[in-house]
Amino acid sequence: MYWYTLTPLDVILLRDAKPFTPGERAWAGSIFPPNGHTVAGALRSLIDKKDFEIKGVFLCREDKDKKKTLYFPRPLGWVGLKPLIPLHQEWNTNSPFHHAMWDQSQPCPLVTLSKDSEKDDKNYRQYLPSDAVLFYLKNGYFEKEHLLLPTDDKHNPEYEPEQPWKIETRSHNSIEDNSKQVKNADGYFVEKAVRMASGWHLAIGLNYQLDTPATIRLGGEGHRVLIQACDELGNQWKSLHNQSNENFKKEGKSIAYLVTPGVFERKHNGQAMCKPYPWEWKLAHTINNNQNKDDPSRVLVSVATAKAVPISCRIRDKNDNSKSIPAPQVFAAPMGTQYYLNKPCYLYANPDNPETQSFKGNKEAKAYHRAKGLLDLGYSELLWIKWKEN
Numbered sequence: 193m194y195w196y197t198l199t200p201l202d203v204i205l206l207r208d209a210k211p212f213t214p215g216e217r218a219w220a221g222s223i224f225p226p227n228g229h230t231v232a233g234a235l236r237s238l239i240d241k242k243d244f245e246i247k248g249v250f251l252c253r254e255d256k257d258k259k260k261t262l263y264f265p266r267p268l269g270w271v272g273l274k275p276l277i278p279l280h281q282e283w284n285t286n287s288p289f290h291h292a293m294w295d296q297s298q299p300c301p302l303v304t305l306s307k308d309s310e311k312d313d314k315n316y317r318q319y320l321p322s323d324a325v326l327f328y329l330k331n332g333y334f335e336k337e338h339l340l341l342p343t344d345d346k347h348n349p350e351y352e353p354e355q356p357w358k359i360e361t362r363s364h365n366s367i368e369d370n371s372k373q374v375k376n377a378d379g380y381f382v383e384k385a386v387r388m389a390s391g392w393h394l395a396i397g398l399n400y401q402l403d404t405p406a407t408i409r410l411g412g413e414g415h416r417v418l419i420q421a422c423d424e425l426g427n428q429w430k431s432l433h434n435q436s437n438e439n440f441k442k443e444g445k446s447i448a449y450l451v452t453p454g455v456f457e458r459k460h461n462g463q464a465m466c467k468p469y470p471w472e473w474k475l476a477h478t479i480n481n482n483q484n485k486d487d488p489s490r491v492l493v494s495v496a497t498a499k500a501v502p503i504s505c506r507i508r509d510k511n512d513n514s515k516s517i518p519a520p521q522v523f524a525a526p527m528g529t530q531y532y533l534n535k536p537c538y539l540y541a542n543p544d545n546p547e548t549q550s551f552k553g554n555k556e557a558k559a560y561h562r563a564k565g566l567l568d569l570g571y572s573e574l575l576w577i578k579w580k581e582n
Contacts, residue, residue: 193245193397195425196404197260198231198417200394202361203385205412206230208502222384224357225249225394226410227453227503227524228569233481233516234408234417239400246570247397248452251319251356252425254391256349262395262428263319263356264451266339267328267532268301269496273339274318276302278494278532280477283445285581296479300471300532301493315341316356322428325575328449329435332580356392360385383412395425396570436575440536445579447530452573453501453524455566458559466523468497469531470572472540476533491537497529524571536576543565 194548206221231249269276277284278300279292287303294301316339324338342350362383388394394417402419410417439446457464458471473492478485500523506516538545541563548560566572 193247193399193426193429194339194401195395195397195422195429196402196419197422198249198394198396198410198419199423199553200386200388200410201407201416201418203362203387204415204417205383205385206410207383207412208504222359223501223555224386227501228566228571229503229505230411232569233506234410235398236407236409238402238419241400243254243548243568245399245568247573248395248570250395250451252393252395252422253321253352253356254393258420260393260395260424262322262425264322264325265526265528266316266318266320267449267496267497268526268528269447269449269532270334271304272314272337273334273336274304274335276304276496277394279303280398280493282534283493283532283579284582286553297475299475299478299492302496315344315354317341317352319356326432326435329439329575329577332577353389353558356389358387358389360387395422397426397429432575439576439578442578443535445534446533446534447577447579448533448574449577450525450529450531450572451527451575452570453503453527454529454572455522455524456572457522457562457566464520464522466495466500468500468525468529469495470539473533473537475533480559489537491533491535492531493534494532495529496532497524498526500524501526531574532579539563539567539572539574 204226206222206224206226226249228246228249230455232244232246235244235246252260253263254260263488270437277287277499279287279294279302280300281287281290283300284290284303285304285358286305290304292301324334327338328334341352341354342348345351362385394535402421404419404421406419407416408419409415454468454470458467459465471577472489474487474490476490476493484490503522503524505519505522509515509517538547540548541560542548543564
């Protein structure tokens with residue numbers, strides 16, 4: 193993989209997947225960071241290649257010494273400084289809530305170990321540097337300083353904003369001819385533009401070497417973004433990826449940490465459905481005797497997630513391969529989602545999964561190729577943490 197930073201030269205417009213027509217819906221929302229479809233579309237101007245693979249999109253911070261650091265979303269399995277743990281007795285042996293009833297057709301509820309009810313008024317990072325994430329992968333927990341913002345003094349060189357971008361509203365008016373009145377139809381709407389904070393960039397890995405520096409057009413209205421090679425980001429990702437692979441090889445309870453939006457789509461009764469967790473991972477707990485308790489895919493115990501992210505996709509026009517057309521939107525599990533499993537388990541389309549090796553050359557395996565295509569666009573990137581009860 194070759195690693196690059198993407199630096200917006202102005203605001204960028206990244207509309208969400210909600211339908212928008214001026215006059216009917218006056219606000220055009222924005223989504224950030226950009227998703228894999230958006231970035232892949234922008235890279236097409238530089239890459240004359242049908243298929244390529246992306247890692248990311250991630251955030252990147254440049255400090256006063258020009259050193260660049262990858263940043264990842266804060267895991268949603270943490271509340272303040274406290275980790276969330278499944279209520280299941282095999283995971284949480286000392287919880288006073290074991291008597292609580294819960295719907296076993298759903299993932300197990302999550303609770304914290306601490307009984308401390310003290311008011312929490314600290315400022316927490318929403319994005320964590322790669323060294324904090326590497327510590328988490330190695331040890332299974334965070335130190336206090338990993339999760340807290342270094343300082344709230346904007347003049348301090350260590351200052352990090354809670355969110356390294358701002359949303360700016362841009363209103364658009366169309367005036368009636370020979371009048372000072374806004375048109376009744378399609379006359380007024382407001383767009384939300386994104387402006388990144390100074391010293392922050394987007395970052396991606398790509399299995400294709402680009403001639404940099406170069407510019408690409410990203411998002412609505414084709415605002416320009418500067419793309420530059422940055423090998424040091426590749427070293428940071430390699431350390432995380434190697435540690436994650438080591439953790440994956442260990443048997444026993446594990447946590448999968450989603451660092452890019454997770455698209456888990458499958459056709460059900462002829463209709464495409466999206467889930468907050470991979471459809472190939474079945475719930476570990478059974479609710480009736482008809483379910484096979486020894487099924488090796490019964491690994492998922494619980495999920496820590498949040499509101500789904502709607503993503504607007506595009507596909508190649510079958511009549512003109514040089515063009516793309518809108519595709520049905522999908523709903524992704526947000527970055528930072530965590531999955532609690534009784535043992536590590538591959539995603540269906542992971543190229544290392546021995547059970548799907550035979551699908552690589554099988555043109556009939558549409559489900560595999562669809563899922564693999566989403567992984568190649570950077571979706572559903574997981575880092576693995578070995579569970580340590582104490």
